Amino acid sequence: MFTTKDRISLERLGREVNVSVRDFQAERDFGWSFTPRIALGLVAWDILYQLASYHRPHESSPGEVDEVYRQACTELESLIERPAGDGPAKVVSMARAVRDVTALLDRAAEAFAEIERNAHDSGELRTILLSGDIYVRVDEFASDQLVRRLNERGIRVIVEPTQVLLEYLAHVGARELVRLPKGGPRGPNLFANGMTRLRGLLYSRVRRHHEWLPAPDIAGLLTESRQVLDRYPQGEAPVTVGSVLHHWNNGLCDGVVVVSPWGCGPALIAESLLRHRHEIPMLFVYVDGSPIDERRLNAFAFRLRREPVRTLA
The missing domain is CATH 3.40.50.11900 (Rossmann fold)
Known part of the structure; x- marks a missing residue:
């Protein structure tokens, strides 16, 4: 509804050629093979943003949390944008991306935990x-x-x-709202199951240092x-x-x-x-x-x- 309204407004302003309208949906321009990589980056960023939002009051000096957060996000972007290759190389590339993102989250989780350990009167x-x-x-x-x-x-x-809304839409069968893949008319929802497994892996690693983090x-x-x-x-x-x-x-x-x-x-x-x-x-x-x-x-x-x-x- 909002996308249609915005397009009508742009047409009336004569700007429809200069401005494109995007809504919240899976990115199809890169093909479905890139969707798992986007999901990996989204879950990882969710975790990094939660860590920063939770630990900023623990800072011993202003900007301490933001420095860790910015460095981690920069590294995450570089990992996600690496070329995936073609054919079987895509599978190998995705496995490597999961391994490297997991290692990144391990380091970030430890860095944020260290900030909390050095905090005063956080109780x-x-x-x-x-x-x-x-x-x-x-x-x-x-x-x-x-x-x-x-x-x-x-x-x-x-x-x-953000993962919560995506998993909810897949769970209730409203994937079309964000154009999530369905995985087949009768088969299991491979995309939703994959998101859940990926989320479980990454959250379990970070929760080793941050038990408060709710999955x-x-x-x-x-x-x-x-x-x-x-x-x-x-x-x-x-x-x-x-x-x-x-x-x-x-x-x-x-x-x-x-x-x-x-x-x-x-x-x-x-x-x-x-x-x-x-x-x-x-x-x-x-x-x-x-x-x-x-x-x-x-x-x-x-x-x-x-x-x-x-x-x-």
Whole structure:
């Protein structure tokens, strides 16, 4: 819907030749053989971004976390963009990429763990889940640096991974929304199963140093979501509701921030169902290009500190 609207707007402005419109989907221009490599890079980046968002309050000096994060992301990009070759060489290249990305995450996990070990008085820090719109929560510009603003207030942030929405869409059979491959009319969904196995491998390696890191749990998410929301509508509303309740009920966070674009339908559905859970410290943030109200962030941080810590350090 939004893609169609944007194309109409560009046509009316006479800019359709100069500007192309992309939505959230699998990249077909490189062919399906490149899809596993994109999935590998996406899961690895999800983990790196979560590590940085969580550990920034542990810094002994400003910029310490960002330096580790930037170096790791630069190396990840170079690994993913390596030529894959043709024929059987593609299989060998993918296996090599998985091995090298795993080694990269091992080094990054150790570096972030070292930052936490050198931190002072980290036991009183609070941890929140950042859920909501997939675009806004992972884009610092779109969210007006929301993660950093929370980090500055001594709040560790667990960012809901992009992987969650993709696995959810594959699980409920709505792959066409992002044009995921189906793997055959009756056969197993090879793409979804491959994503799950890859995610399990990478998360298990990083969790050796970071036990707090929650791996996506689609079954648990849907179990929580279906207590308050039917199977339909499909989209981000069930994901947001289920993820918030799953993380809270399993003691994985001290509070929740849900960030979304202004007027987003799934976000309004999620808020209407979650705002009545008064036991959960929760902040709903809608962004439209205006600066975030710092007073709301301060009030949210104050409420978190009034409550006892309920998460693992």
